[in-house]
Each structure stands twice: as C-alpha cells, then as structure tokens.
Amino acid sequence: MDYERLAQLLFPKLEATPEEMIARYPARQLPEGARVTRMAPSPTGFMHLGNLYGALVDERLAHQSGGVFYLRIEDTDKKREVEGGVATILDAFTSFGLPFDEGAGLDGETGSYGPYRQSLRAEIYQAFVKKLVREGQAYPCFCTEEELAQMREAQEQNKENFGYYGKYAIWRDRPLEEIEAELAKGTPYVVRFRSQGSIENKVRHEDLVKGKMEVTENDQDVVILKSDGIPTYHFAHVIDDHLMGTNVVVRGEEWLATLPVHLQLFRALGWKPPKYAHTAQLMKIDEETGSKRKLSKRKDPELALTFYAQQGYPASSVLEYLMTLLNSNFEEWRRANPDLPMNDFPFSTKKMSGSGALFDIDKLKDVSKNVISRMSAEAVYEQAAVWAVKNDPEFHALFTRDPSYSKAILAIGRGGKKPRKDIALWTDVKPYLDFMFDELFTPDHTLPENVSAEDARSILTTFAAQFNENDTPDEFFVKMKTIAEQLGYAPETKLFKKDPEQYKGHVGDVSMVVRIAIAGRQNAPDLQSVMHILGAERVKERLQRMADSI
Numbered sequence: 001m002d003y004e005r006l007a008q009l010l011f012p013k014l015e016a017t018p019e020e021m022i023a024r025y026p027a028r029q030l031p032e033g034a035r036v037t038r039m040a041p042s043p044t045g046f047m048h049l050g051n052l053y054g055a056l057v058d059e060r061l062a063h064q065s066g067g068v069f070y071l072r073i074e075d076t077d078k079k080r081e082v083e084g085g086v087a088t089i090l091d092a093f094t095s096f097g098l099p100f101d102e103g104a105g106l107d108g109e110t111g112s113y114g115p116y117r118q119s120l121r122a123e124i125y126q127a128f129v130k131k132l133v134r135e136g137q138a139y140p141c142f143c144t145e146e147e148l149a150q151m152r153e154a155q156e157q158n159k160e161n162f163g164y165y166g167k168y169a170i171w172r173d174r175p176l177e178e179i180e181a182e183l184a185k186g187t188p189y190v191v192r193f194r195s196q197g198s199i200e201n202k203v204r205h206e207d208l209v210k211g212k213m214e215v216t217e218n219d220q221d222v223v224i225l226k227s228d229g230i231p232t233y234h235f236a237h238v239i240d241d242h243l244m245g246t247n248v249v250v251r252g253e254e255w256l257a258t259l260p261v262h263l264q265l266f267r268a269l270g271w272k273p274p275k276y277a278h279t280a281q282l283m284k285i286d287e288e289t290g291s292k293r294k295l296s297k298r299k300d301p302e303l304a305l306t307f308y309a310q311q312g313y314p315a316s317s318v319l320e321y322l323m324t325l326l327n328s329n330f331e332e333w334r335r336a337n338p339d340l341p342m343n344d345f346p347f348s349t350k351k352m353s354g355s356g357a358l359f360d361i362d363k364l365k366d367v368s369k370n371v372i373s374r375m376s377a378e379a380v381y382e383q384a385a386v387w388a389v390k391n392d393p394e395f396h397a398l399f400t401r402d403p404s405y406s407k408a409i410l411a412i413g414r415g416g417k418k419p420r421k422d423i424a425l426w427t428d429v430k431p432y433l434d435f436m437f438d439e440l441f442t443p444d445h446t447l448p449e450n451v452s453a454e455d456a457r458s459i460l461t462t463f464a465a466q467f468n469e470n471d472t473p474d475e476f477f478v479k480m481k482t483i484a485e486q487l488g489y490a491p492e493t494k495l496f497k498k499d500p501e502q503y504k505g506h507v508g509d510v511s512m513v514v515r516i517a518i519a520g521r522q523n524a525p526d527l528q529s530v531m532h533i534l535g536a537e538r539v540k541e542r543l544q545r546m547a548d549s550i
C-alpha cells in the first residue's frame, strides 16, 4: 500500500506539519520536579463538584512544585456544548479562587502553549493524523452506522467482544483503489488507529492514585478523527497533553478503561506518556436507601458548583472540605496547625484513596464552621455582605449601615484557642446577630423555669441600676453573683449542685434573665461585650421592656 499517497488523498490541502508543531511547542523550562497540570472541561454549561475536586489536585500539584496549572477547553463535541459554557467554567474556578497560570479566557487566552480551545486546533490534530496515515498507523474507515450496528449484532450473537477489531476491522486492509472510489463518491469517513495490540497482553501501569496495576492491551482500531475532521477525546488528549507539556494528567477514573488506547497512541507517536492520577468518584449515602451511590445531577443539588455560593458556603470552606476528602492526613495536620493557610499543607497523591470519596454535607458544615471561626471579623463581614447583597438585600442594608458596628459584633469570641463556631453558612449570620438590630429584635421573654416573674423583675431592675457599659466580663459576673445571693440563688453553680434544696437556682439562671432581656433568647455571645456594643441606653431600654412585659 502506498501510504504516502493515501495521506495526500486524505489531507490534500493540509499545510501544517508535525515538525512545525513540535517546534512551536518547545519543552517547558521549569525547575526539576515541577508538575504541569491542566483542567480540561467540556463547555456543557454544568460544572460539578467532581470538576473542582480534580482541579484542586491539579492546582496543588502544580503550585506546590513550582509548575504550571492551565485551562484547556475541550469543545470537540458540538452536541454537548452550550452557549456561555466557557463563561460558566471560568466563573466557577474564579469563584473558588483556583488561579490558572495560562489557558483559555473569555476573550482570548494567556500563555504560549495554545490555542487552548480544542476547536481552534483542528489543523494540529490533522497534521499528526496525516503522519500516522503516512506511516501506515492509521487508515480511513467508510463504515456506515448500519454496518456498525450489524457488526454489533453479530458480535452479540457470537458472544464476542464488541468493537472494531480483527475480522471486524473491515477497512483496515482495503486496497487503495477501493478507498479512492469511496473518496471520489464523497462518502463520509472517519480515521482509525491501526492497533497492533492484543487482549492476550497486559500493560503495566503505575497510577499516582490507584497504584500499580496491569491493564489489558487495546486491540480495537479506535476512531481518532471523526468525519467532521475533529479528533476524538483519545487523540486530542494525547496530542494536547504532549505538546502543552502536561506531565501529570489528573482525571476521573472513568478514563481508566481507555488508558490502554492512550498509552498505545503515545507509543505510536514516539512520545513518553505523562503520569496519570485517576481520581475516584464522589459518592454519598443515599437518604432513602442508606447505601452508597454516586452523586447524581438529577437527585443531588450539591453536585452543582453553583449550589455552594447560592447556599452561602464560603469558597474556602468547600476547598478545605475537599482537601479532607483528598488527603487522609489533612484533618490531623489542620488540628496541629489551625492558623496556617490550607496551601501550606503538603498535599500528596500518595494519601489519596483509590476508592470512592464519601461526600457528606454535614461534615462540610462542620468544616465550614471551623474555617469561618478562624477568619477575621473583617473577612466575615466582607463575605457575608457579598452574600447578603445578592440574597437578602433587606438584611444587607441593616448589616452594612454601620460596618464598624457589625464588625464589632462579629469580633466577639473570635481569635484565641477556642473561637466561637456559630456560623457555617452566610445564611447563619442573620439569625446569629439579628437581635443587635432594633428593627429585627423580636424578643422571646420566656423565663427559665425556676425563676419567678417577681424575681426576674428584681434581677432586671437591680441590674439596670448598676449597669456600666464599660465593665469587663468578669466585673459583670461579679454583679450577677451579688444579685443572685441577694435573691436566694447560689452565687456558684457548684454550691447549687451540692445543695439544690437550699437555693431557688443559681447565678446562671440570674444571668440568663439578663441575657433574655438583651438578646431576646437564651443563647448569645458574651453578654458584657454585646451590651458594650449596644450602649447603655439601648441596654436599659431592653431591660425595662422585659421588666414591663412579664
């Protein structure tokens, strides 16, 4: 067979050559051990948690090693593409603060290894397909859908493996004249790779996540170029990741099945394959059945990346939670280093589990409480305000009316070894501090069981007479003790526990009455700090309001 002639027949006008392409993409000059990773989503308009999970691995591997993390848009499947799909991808990653060093942007792109959109790379792929045809490693196939369907039926009947291989690879060795005749008729065709593999053979693979394994060699003549001249995922992956210098490919484990095809294509082109990290599926416990299953787009709103911002999760909480799923030793590290930025954690693919990661939204909330408890009041204020302006404009107006007032409230119990953990989501901010705004203050004056209305009134009026907004929390407590004693309540909880018969209650009940008056409910941050921020006038008003209403 005259392969040279076949190559010319298939690509008569193609000007790009593999040599030019190789020259256009010189090896990257990076420090030893630097990882080049990429995020390669398709612009389907839907970004899911799995995308972010993988991207975090990519980003950490690259930036931890002084390497490059880039974005490539895999838009070869026009049927799946939606308008605005690229913007959705960029928005998702920008909102989670995962910075790409290079790649596709909304208008144009950055970096010198582009174009970073596969739809702009048709010539590049074709140059390499042509090379394979010229070498006898690829050939056109004119099979129709019907023929392929018949083949499948026959395979089913004969209990044979499905696919285009062996005797079923009917265009593999057709004479040039027959090919020319089809081309002359304008019959649509695909280009297939001529596999030299056999399912009798095993290929060794060492995966960064799954570890050492043996995979069966590929014996199928897979399609590398579709009839519209656009490559399949398999071929585009090999060409792009080679030319763009990716040295670690992080992708979902669903690609493990076709890894033998990819390894074969790298070999056919004379290139060294990258390292692979095949990440496990995200699973959850199904609420109805109680058993593990994959997260589903239809059933689980939390699969969509947009869910988190809408619900009021800080991006940093989601990332921190994903890190707990990714590296089994992260939580221990976090306990030992509560104040370090997450990126100081030495992330490693060795600590990734090869089996499904279990997503648990309650655990995410716990992580988020910790993350928010370590933020500054300033940061909590800023982020809560950004959330509220979109989702609760009325509250936003109150919350931002006097920023220093809101920040002072948020600062109560922050810092130190045991910061308060009241907020998991930005939606929690309003119920946490609504009582600080007179417009939202709707007190529930229900008394603790063992305090009579008469005692409560005494507590409130005695305290009002002594109140000093500049007291320390300790000074406030001393006042509570004195009032307790005067009214027959134990000044210490200990004393009460020892001899409950002797007292009406204890100092905690007394201060609870004050708390109910001030916060309108039984739990609130440090009361003296709260009263200091409210100011003497409003404190006295609230004490009086309760005294009058009980």
Ligand code: GLU
Residues within 6 Å of the ligand: 039, 040, 041, 042, 074, 237, 249, 250, 251, 252
């Ligand atoms: N476009 C592929 C996907 O969205 C990318 C897989 C890969 O990262 O190689 O699944």
